[in-house]
Amino acid sequence: MLQFQTIPVTPFAQNATLLWDDQTQDAVLTDVGGDAEILLQEVASRHLNLQAIWLTHGHLDHVSGVPALLQHQSVTVLGPHQEDDFLLQKLPEITRQYQFPECPVFTPTHWLSDGDMVSVGNHYFQVLHIPGHTPGSVVYYCEAAKLLIAGDVLFLESVGRSDFPRGDGPTLLRGIREKLYTLPDDVQVITGHGAYTTIGHEKTHNPYVRAA
Template sequence: MALQFEINAVTPFRQNCTLLWDDESGEAVLTDVGGDVPFLLQSVADKNLKLKEIWLTHGHLDHAGGVVEFLKHCDVAVLGPHEGDDFLLQSLPETTAQYGFPVSPVPQTRWLNEGEQLAVGRYVFDVLHIPGHTPGHVVFYCSEAGLLIAGDVLFYETIGRTDFPRGNHADLIHNIREKLLTLPEETRVIAGHGRMTTIGHEKRHNPFLQA
C-alpha cells in the first residue's frame, strides 16, 4: 500500500490540480481546485475515494477559482493557504470576471501556518510557508512518500513569477533555498504547472538557484 497521486491539468492555464489518496484507507484530498469541477468529481468517483479536504497552496484564480463550484457538489473542508493570501481570495470575483467566469470569494475553513501538519490516511504532510510568488503561499511536504506539492514556488528549472501584487523575488529565492533545497535530493516535486522534477535536479540545474 502506498500514497498515490494523479495530476490533472485544469483551466485554460493548465494548472496542476493533484488528487492524493491513501491506498489503504481510500481517504483522499485535492490540491488547488482551480476549475474543471465535473472532471475532478468524476475522477474521485471513478476511484471510489473518500474525499475529505481541499488544500490550497495560494490564492490565484487558476488554483482556487473552482472551489466554490466544487463545494456545491461535495461538502469538504478547505484548508489553506496562509492568511497572507486573503486579499487574493477576496478579490476572486473581480479577477475571474475579467476572464469571463466570475466566482464568489472562497469560503475558508482554516488558514494554514508554518509547522502545521495535514494528513491523507496515514501519510502526514508538513506545511511550509514560502512567500514570494504570493505572500501567503504554502507548500505540502510528505517525508515518508518523498513528495512535495510545490504550487507556483518551484518548477522544472525555473521558479514562480514575482511580478504579481505583493510578490517578492528576494523572499522567494530565500525561502526556496532555506526550506526546499534542504529537503532530500530524491524528493519528487509536483509543480503548479508543467512537468514534475526533483529537489536534486533543481539544485544542480535551476539557473535561478545557483550560487
C-alpha cells in the first residue's frame, strides 16, 4: 500500500510529504523546503529507502532544503517544470531576503513535463503541469491511490496566489478546472500549506473556482 506522512517545514509550514510503498520500503520526499535533518530522521525512523525528491515548484519554502539534504544523501531530484528555473537561479538572493538558511543554486536531476510518470515502489504518479502560481508548477497524481500532491496550486477552499513574478491567475483557474476538477471527487488532495481537501469538496465549496 501507498502510505504518506506530511511534515510541515520552514516558518511557512510547508507540507513536505514522505510517500512510501510499505511492501518495498521505497520512499520519496516531496517539496524539501527546509529542515532536511528532520525529514531524514523521519525516513530513518521508519526504516525506509529514500530514492528521490519530487518538487512541485521553485518557491523557496518548497525547495531550499534540497542542497542540504543532498549533502547527507545522494538521491534523484525530479521536477518542477523547467519554466521554474528562474526561481532556482535566484535562491541565494531570495533565501537571504526571507532569512532562510542560505541555499545555493541547484538544478534538478530531471525537469518534468505534463504527462510524465514517476514512481515510488510499485505506485505510479502522473505529472500534471498547471502553471499560474508559478510558470513551472506541477502536481503529482496517483490514480490507484486517489491521491494528489498539489503544491501551491489548490488549497482547502482556496487557490495559489498568482501575484508573484510570472504568475497568471486566469491560467491557474483554467488549469484547475481542466486538469483537477476532471479527477474523481474522492481524490484526496495534499496541499502545500494547511489542511488536506478532496476534489469533490473543492468543486462545490471553492469560492475561486467552481466546477464548470
